[in-house]
Amino acid sequence: MPLHQASTRVWDTRRTEKKRRLEQVRAVADGKVLPTDKITAILEALILPGDRVVLEGNNQKQADFLSRMLAKVSPQKIHDLHMIMPSVSLPEHLDLFEQGIARKLDFAFSGSQSLRISQLLEDGQLEIGAIHTYIELYARLFVDLVPNVALIAGFKADRKGNLYTGASTEDTPALVEATAFKDGIVIAQVNELVDDETDLPRVDIPGSWVDFVVVADRPFFIEPLFTRDPRLIKPVHVLMAMMAIKGIYAKHQVQSLNHGIGFNTAAIELLLPTYGERLGLKGKICRHWTLNPHPTLIPAIESGWVETVHCFGGELGMEEYIRARPDIFFTGADGSMRSNRAFCQLAGQYAVDMFIGSTLQIDGLANSSTVTRGRLSGFGGAPNMGHDPHGRRHATPAWLDMIEEPDPMLPGRKLVVQMVETYQAGAKPSFVEKLEAVDVGKGAGMPLAPVMIYGQDVTHVLTEEGIAYLYRARSMEERRAMVAAVAGITDIGLGVDAKRVADLRRRELVVYPEDMGIRRSDASRSLLAAGNIADLVEWSGGLYQPPAKFRSW
């Protein structure tokens, strides 16, 4: 038997190095509190070239002060950083690369910075590790992307580092845990410093996980990304929403669900108290939700449709409404919301019957992507919510309803619904032979095309033409014909003949509005429970306080 040879290895290099770095700033720090005006020099002491640095950029909450200050460090001192960012959403996030401070980027979503990422990549100033879904990125923090430093954001902190994140807790717990428990350095920017824990509304992150707090020069940046003004909902959205409610939600008894963001799903939310009520569906569908606090959900909540809502993050303007509805939302003892993107993504993956969302491009087999030419927009959460988790084992009526043959060895399926108009604005067809993502992937040197949701996971495609029940397709050829049958006058849609469509409708593999007893002429905006933002405010009893840009009064 081989004998053990005494190891001479040192096993606490990270801990020793952390101690060394903390020592560097001890003189300038007041305990855990860092001076706002010296933060750039402090970052130069706490960060080393080549470090993996997590920078909190979420959908709603941005460590924007820390990212601006990081962009000011000397590239001679700090360079080749490997940035890990859930969301790349601010210009300074990319300034880091332009200035040579950072080199490699692992991220999940980019949004408004997607064009510039493509450009920097092309210019060789940025190297992409990978583009992830949110929880996939968090997962790697515990495996092969362990961070050296995390720069995060909260509302308030006390002098011991206890953190109140506010309603947008979002990604913070995941980012901090991976860093704090692997001898990384956690620095939190806050809007306000208080002396003692008793001055905090509650503790979202324990002080013993946080090394430093710093008061930002101004409150962190936050944007109302999930507000859709009902004024912009068109009759075609109403039509599609009616089909969704009758032909999918009611048909399969969808009780728990996630709505993506968009006017299509906003229309569904606003049709529940009217059209849904008329169909007698209250209490039978849409009882449990995992989504951001969409203002368009207010009428459904007020009229008693909604039992619970768990949120990824917050939404500007919804704070007081949520505070007044603790039976529905998850809130702390202080009354403000507690969101948590990791758990909400888990819930959306494992605990809900259905994901429904829009897309930009979809091919003949229902593969889809929002990555289009020149835009590396990333994935966010959709590929996670929008796939069938084979590790799920509990049964619900909707999940079981996806089984086509009576066989105890066949599992149920999550409903994954793609809801898309056959044409985008600008007369650009949504249905295409080949996703632009294929060429974007090639151009960016990605090993695979950045597909958002794979066709194999899509159970339904819904357009203004009708619904294709793809889970019932018995072959790829049939699947393709079903997609074509709802693809309208796009090239894909013209690829199926009238006789085949008639047969698909006869067999109820595809249904058109008239097959469901829905008259296109009934699809009127007057069915919406709220026609504009002011109506939503009224529904909320004045509790919803929309940001200025949504006010027309």
Add this chain to the structure above:
Amino acid sequence: MPLHQASTRVWDTRRTEKKRRLEQVRAVADGKVLPTDKITAILEALILPGDRVVLEGNNQKQADFLSRMLAKVSPQKIHDLHMIMPSVSLPEHLDLFEQGIARKLDFAFSGSQSLRISQLLEDGQLEIGAIHTYIELYARLFVDLVPNVALIAGFKADRKGNLYTGASTEDTPALVEATAFKDGIVIAQVNELVDDETDLPRVDIPGSWVDFVVVADRPFFIEPLFTRDPRLIKPVHVLMAMMAIKGIYAKHQVQSLNHGIGFNTAAIELLLPTYGERLGLKGKICRHWTLNPHPTLIPAIESGWVETVHCFGGELGMEEYIRARPDIFFTGADGSMRSNRAFCQLAGQYAVDMFIGSTLQIDGLANSSTVTRGRLSGFGGAPNMGHDPHGRRHATPAWLDMIEEPDPMLPGRKLVVQMVETYQAGAKPSFVEKLEAVDVGKGAGMPLAPVMIYGQDVTHVLTEEGIAYLYRARSMEERRAMVAAVAGITDIGLGVDAKRVADLRRRELVVYPEDMGIRRSDASRSLLAAGNIADLVEWSGGLYQPPAKFRSW
């Protein structure tokens, strides 16, 4: 447009009810601290009939004091509880049902109580909601199984409720978050109460999430479930481990992985510093791990194979070893491990190349289950780790290696390896025509058979006969033949003829040891880096302190 009708609904029933219940025990409580000797009466005041009660039963950490005290409440006062338990592992967990205190059970794993659950179910004393994977169960806490009360366990608490869970943080954060932020009541049993936060090693759960702490009558129950004595590893395990290392790990460059528990995978861990070293694989495979701190991993860690290990929970005896290896394990500033089952399950699902585990029964298409006649053992984490998450988007060499055709629209795959001897102890074949789980499921009135891992997700089956590379099968018929080719002299194995096997081997769809240059006679126990527990202690430099039952000296 419909006008909003002012709602008369009360929106804070949970909050009000919580306040009312807390008021009931105010007189007997000392702030947040409950008296140990009055806890049964207190539970009768804090819990109501029909409540959803989370009871922390993990793999390693049990809220056993609270469960014993709950079993003493009067069934006249408290009945029809809906228990939510990750792991049903102690007799008193089921006493609750026998005594009429609880009625419905949602759980993930049962283990030693699996026989009795079946019996209670048959006798109509227990109703099963569903059997889940761990993270699926956590997910539902945020959706349709929101708890009223959570009974949890920690090592130490201060008087403000700040909790130090010890190394087995495990499920606690998920269970507490879902309860605390939906106006549920959180009660923590601890081994020790300290006055102040500064007397705690660290804070794992903030006090503002915890309503009450109570010092248990004795330290919580903990069991070394993940320790495998190398003495019990047989030459056949060594042979299978050699095949795994050469024919799977090295072939596909598996860099991050999860090992299930068992002598098969323990053999692999112990072969890395010997056989793996000889093949020149150090630094090329097995760098990042998600698993409990298996003592059999010590030699691989000591000889420099392992870069990181993130753990679901702790393991008795490994505390000091982990404390001395912070570069490898996730530890707090205090030095003790921080585990987290939710994040480790996420990591095992989304961030690792491979899951490898054993099973009890596997059918001709590689569907498998550990649920056998009369035993509702549950799922634990395997179905989650053991499936291909379609929501993954980042590429690794192993993941890409599962793609058989060059097509940018084809995603990679997670490696899911089932490692099983063709016969179990007692000459019971592992390969069967029909899983016993099918009849168990029917008998228990489950809508589907309790399948652990579906064959569609299995990429490799490894037996003492050889490896079947199932991801390469081009039809169900070929898949079946490949499984049969490694199923030995079981009925399944006898269902394929020699000519077909020769063809499968020629095409390298199936390999036998000799095809890989492995001689069966070389598979000797002498290859194990440690032959017994004492060797592991020696490898660890005396840091590993095995529980008494594993000591033979």
